[in-house]
Amino acid sequence: MKNIFKYSFYILFVVLFSCNSNDDDFTETAVSSIIIDGDHINDGTSSQMRAEIFPITALNKSIIWSVSNETIATISSSGLVKAITNGSLTVFATSKDNPEVSSSKDILVSGVVVPDVLVSSLTIYGSDIINGQPQNFTVEVFPANATNQDVSWSVSDNTIATINSEGLLTPINNGVVKVIATSKDPNAVSAELEISISGFSNIQGVSTSTELLNAIQNAISGDVIYVKEGVFTFSTTIKITQSGTSTNQISIITHPNNSQRPIFDFSLMSENSSNRGIELSGNYWHIKGIKITKAGDNGVWINGNNNLVEYCEFSENSDTGLQISSGGSNNTILNCDSFFNADSTLENADGFASKLDAGDGNKFIGCRAWQNLDDGWDGYLKGTDNITTTYENCWAIKNGYLKDGSKGVGDGNGFKTGGSDDKTLKHNAIFKNCLAVGNVVDGFDHNSNRGNVEIYNSGAYNNSRNINFGSSNIANALTIKNTVSFSGDNNDSYNATNIDISNNGWQNGILTNTSDYVSLDIDLLTSARQLDGSLPELDFMKLVDGSDLVNAGINVGLSFNGSAPDIGPFEK
Numbered sequence: 001m002k003n004i005f006k007y008s009f010y011i012l013f014v015v016l017f018s019c020n021s022n023d024d025d026f027t028e029t030a031v032s033s034i035i036i037d038g039d040h041i042n043d044g045t046s047s048q049m050r051a052e053i054f055p056i057t058a059l060n061k062s063i064i065w066s067v068s069n070e071t072i073a074t075i076s077s078s079g080l081v082k083a084i085t086n087g088s089l090t091v092f093a094t095s096k097d098n099p100e101v102s103s104s105k106d107i108l109v110s111g112v113v114v115p116d117v118l119v120s121s122l123t124i125y126g127s128d129i130i131n132g133q134p135q136n137f138t139v140e141v142f143p144a145n146a147t148n149q150d151v152s153w154s155v156s157d158n159t160i161a162t163i164n165s166e167g168l169l170t171p172i173n174n175g176v177v178k179v180i181a182t183s184k185d186p187n188a189v190s191a192e193l194e195i196s197i198s199g200f201s202n203i204q205g206v207s208t209s210t211e212l213l214n215a216i217q218n219a220i221s222g223d224v225i226y227v228k229e230g231v232f233t234f235s236t237t238i239k240i241t242q243s244g245t246s247t248n249q250i251s252i253i254t255h256p257n258n259s260q261r262p263i264f265d266f267s268l269m270s271e272n273s274s275n276r277g278i279e280l281s282g283n284y285w286h287i288k289g290i291k292i293t294k295a296g297d298n299g300v301w302i303n304g305n306n307n308l309v310e311y312c313e314f315s316e317n318s319d320t321g322l323q324i325s326s327g328g329s330n331n332t333i334l335n336c337d338s339f340f341n342a343d344s345t346l347e348n349a350d351g352f353a354s355k356l357d358a359g360d361g362n363k364f365i366g367c368r369a370w371q372n373l374d375d376g377w378d379g380y381l382k383g384t385d386n387i388t389t390t391y392e393n394c395w396a397i398k399n400g401y402l403k404d405g406s407k408g409v410g411d412g413n414g415f416k417t418g419g420s421d422d423k424t425l426k427h428n429a430i431f432k433n434c435l436a437v438g439n440v441v442d443g444f445d446h447n448s449n450r451g452n453v454e455i456y457n458s459g460a461y462n463n464s465r466n467i468n469f470g471s472s473n474i475a476n477a478l479t480i481k482n483t484v485s486f487s488g489d490n491n492d493s494y495n496a497t498n499i500d501i502s503n504n505g506w507q508n509g510i511l512t513n514t515s516d517y518v519s520l521d522i523d524l525l526t527s528a529r530q531l532d533g534s535l536p537e538l539d540f541m542k543l544v545d546g547s548d549l550v551n552a553g554i555n556v557g558l559s560f561n562g563s564a565p566d567i568g569p570f571e572k
Helices: 001-030 209-217 524-525
Strands: 033-037 046-048 048-053 063-067 074-076 082-083 087-095 103-109 122-124 138-142 150-153 161-163 168-171 175-183 190-198 224-227 231-233 238-240 250-254 264-265 278-280 285-288 291-293 301-303 308-310 313-315 322-324 332-334 338-339 353-354 363-366 369-370 387-392 395-397 428-431 435-437 442-445 453-455 459-461 465-469 475-481 484-486 494-501
Touching: 033 087, 033 103, 063 074, 074 369, 103 524, 122 175, 122 190, 150 161, 175 332, 190 435, 209 224, 209 231, 209 238, 278 285, 395 524, 435 524, 442 459, 459 465, 465 475
Parallel strands: 224 250, 231 264, 238 278, 250 285, 264 291, 278 301, 285 308, 291 313, 301 322, 308 332, 313 338, 322 353, 332 363, 338 369, 363 387, 369 395, 387 428, 395 435, 428 453, 435 459, 442 465, 453 475, 459 484, 475 494
Antiparallel strands: 033 048, 046 082, 063 087, 074 082, 087 103, 122 138, 150 175, 161 168, 175 190
């Protein structure tokens, strides 16, 4: 009995001692930190990671190994990292006994030899060519992760077209040709796409300034002078004196194979009133697709009759971009742009002008004038009276500002309808679907014009004064219908002997403001033209659903949608 008691006491002593000792020694037996030791892999094989556990008295030194990216390498439960591909990753060692304790080490994997992924197929993308112009072809490589995705390009018939190393196919003749792409990897996989080429012209055309001048000098009725793309430099005025006929015009047009419009550069000229770029004194000419820049005076000056100037551009000339005067009549200026024209005194140069002693019946259709030093359009008269000029779908934008955006000291009007030295001459003007926006002074300007002015379905926005027909030397007649005027800095004026002003955006209880429009971003108005040369399709001043300007106009003979015309330059 005595022995049994002695033995029981001993067991109790040991248990009590052990319980008291656990709290004191826990920090010496639990894992507190880990240090990973191991090498980078530079031979594409493996590397053994080792974990040093602290404290060294920790009872459970088991580690859970992991890596950040198993597509680059894997790691075993014993810490052996095995390479899969080249790259970098992070190795983690986490205490199995205490998961809150972990360590990491960045290693680089290199030396792995990855087998090439070969091309299995190709798809060529492109379309038939109907305008004779070059076209870029592209190719899609399968699989998408093929090691070498380069291809070589060729065509089945080099007499029809050629193709360069980037896939740009250039037509040489009309016909059918196969475009071929071949992979440059060992599989040498090929694909073909058969295309049809049409619209290519074998016309030689002129490619130098001398050739052009000779062609103009020798031109007769019905001739077409094709101008190849490039810069044509001139130091003297191009004078065109001979005439075509109503049934056989003489034409200067861009070559059908051009991808860009030719540039007539007159920058060698000094600034002088006799240094015009082109003087068109002949009749029945058609000039299309030319850029005319930096003449010493007007870019183009027309005193001939019945001419058509189409899809041309006039910029940075020292006087008006295109001017009609000296009796020039019945000329049509279609889809042309004139901008940044300014003289050295910073007082003169308009975008367009039918002025001084111009003749009757001139028309501007689909034209834009912006940031010309003086006016967008100038109709000032001297030496002629009672002529009519028509403006359809024309836009005058930020005139009076220079190319750099600063204000000049010119008049700064959008459309100057007329005016004369003695304040008596009549320049009748008809505006249809026109825009005057952001001009320094007036959008539509009276300037003592004594003629008849008609404004239909037009818009004036954000000019200093949108519409200004003053009380001095008043116009004979002023008609304004279906037109908007808003956000001008000064009040409009509508004075004339005879006035017919109705159904406009400030009448019949209608209030025109910014909420009526999808956009009023003025910068949109100088966007690139459409491929056919027509004005760009924009959201500017397009009416929103629910605007009280929709169907609020009156029929003035222009096309419209809905029950009545909309008020403003654009039909919804």
